[in-house]
Amino acid sequence: MLRSMLVLVVLLFLVGGTLVSAQDPVELTIATVNNPDMVVMESFTEVFEAAYPNISLNWVILPENELRATVTTDVATGSSTFDIVTVGMFEAPIWAQNGWIHSIDDLAAQYPDNVQADYGFDDLLPGVKLGLSYENELYALPFYGESSMLFYNKAMFAEAGLEMPEQPTWDQVREFACALHDPDNGRYGIALRGLPGWGEIMAPLTTVVNTYGGRWFDENWEPQLNSPEWNAAVSFYVNLINECGQPGATGTGFTEALTLMAQGQAAMWVDATVAAGFLSNPEQSQIVDDLGFAPAPVGPVAKGNHWLWAWSLAIPSTTTHVAEALQFATWATSRDYIELVGTTNGWATIPPGTRVSTYERAEYLEAAPFAPVVLGLMESADPTDSTRDTVPYVGVQFVGIPEFQGIGTDVSQLIAEALAGDNTVEAALARANEITREAMEEAGYYDG
């Protein structure tokens, strides 16, 4: 009795196994960042699997820092855990150079049938496309893109009789901030990132440096951090926060600043355009009706004042399911996908900043009053030309070299020390220049 049951069980397993393997779809493992837009993408898994029954999706969703660590070690050591990885504009060209990710142009030529129908590579925003390319070939497909802009509280401005110009300058912003600063009543003139990290304080600060005429490196990769431009820009930034900005500067990252702005505790905030969506959402924001937008402020030089970033999908060279991966990557970044999210979840929630056509949709323009400003910024941000003097690197708010993550973090720590008042800006920048040069020397930039 027992034995026959055992045989039956084994048989069932065998039959079941062959049945499953006969229809077994290719499983794609996708590593992505836990931003709201990506979580929306995951929620459409079934829609995709229904359209492409030969592919099933397996998601690994991690916070930004952890995603970067996991995916970088995975790709760098050649273990093929992921079929699709989410990379930023910083990683894409570097990884392309190391041969870690496939050229999308090559794949699209090789597997034309696996590119989403009516994809429209020409519809992608040119600046974004440029930032994701290496040697004129596209290496990642933008999922959503962002620039930086100025948010302000219209009610506070009206109350004080102030008016935001169409293109504010940093000096004007300082005046407004100090006029509206009232810390005793829990109101701060401006919120700006001060949290150390190359993707935290260094992003807005580098745009300020750009617009003050500074640059990270000269043509020979000599660091320029002790230049007068850097000193002027960093001193301005540090003084602005300390005199008319939020308290707890060195602990303020994107999230903390968003909280201050959304609770009506900050009069202004310069940060990622993606925050516009959160600030216009009544569930997350108390200032929906008072929210004003303006382009990121400029200094003496009228470029590089707003950054450019895109979270994008790339296909690691270690994957064995190239065609299927291409299918998913082009589906998730297509016009069809944007349409799907717009009609299902509402047009304000679509992944913005990737396609020209997004900003031509009447539904989106109506749902997102900030869209025209964002489009203008996305179109004018040029990762290859954002500094007054020529530079050997690509990137607006970052330097597109592998060493930058380390350098940017170390420099940000030193600047945070100046921000906390434990060091002078001048001394911090002198030391920053020193350690940057050491790191560049160690990496072999001055060898030949």
Add this chain to the structure above:
Amino acid sequence: MTTTYSVTAPVPKKRARPFENLFSRQSLPLPAIIFMIVVTQIPLILTLRYSLERWNLLRPERRAFIWFNNYINILENRDFWTIILNTLVLTLSVVVLSLILGMLLALLLNREFPGRNIVRTMLITPFLIMPTVSAVLWKNVLFNPAFGLLAAIYAMLGLPRPDLLADAPMASVITVIVWQWTPFMMLILLAGLQSLDAEQMEASQIDGAGRVTQFRYIVLPHLQRYIEIAVLMETLFILSVFGEIFVTTTGGPGIQTTNLSFGIYQEAFQRWNIGEASAMGIYAIILANIVVLLFVRVLRRGRHEGVTA
């Protein structure tokens, strides 16, 4: 029994014994030993190997064997010495403070009073909360100068809102970790106190010993071993503390709160410098051994004095 066996044991069997030993009795723990070697020593050997390489994950083409250059580079970097000092300051202050606080709380809980169980449970709670969670709570709910509780209290008193994480970063981090680790000390010391012989205490009382004398000559010597084990374990844990620093100060401002584990994390996952991160890991092992040996030395000497006194 055993003596009769060894006397009557035939000679040939004795000859077979080495063989028998190798494959039977002595080999029994072998799987466990091999398992331990695999899980503990292989990673160490790999770390040692990586520490001799110039290997930046993002620059695969520059990977090369460079002998002890990583070790030398680290020693020449003045930030490294700051990091070592931070690690020692952090570990020592946390262990000493939590020992004192833990002792006081344990002595308190060792007395009978209404609601003791509830108080004990509440006092243990900080240790049960995950380090990152408690750090987030401290950072946002208490320390945040804009909407934190401390800031609100200061504002109510008409004082300027303090930004503790920037003004006194090391003290803030130490506070967070002490808050979390005091229950650990308290628990172990309480267990020790409850095993203290009540008759002995009574006898000393009859002999005219006051509370302080009792504590010095009976309670403290009795607790010696408990203190030893608690301090040793906590030292090992605090030496490698990471989550609280990562969440509250990210090692800053500057590197004022960067300890060795956070420094290694930055080297490996910010600079992607696997070689130097591995070498720092080896230094961390050396440092941990030195600190633990020192602690054991000090405590042992303390005990001998206690016995002779």
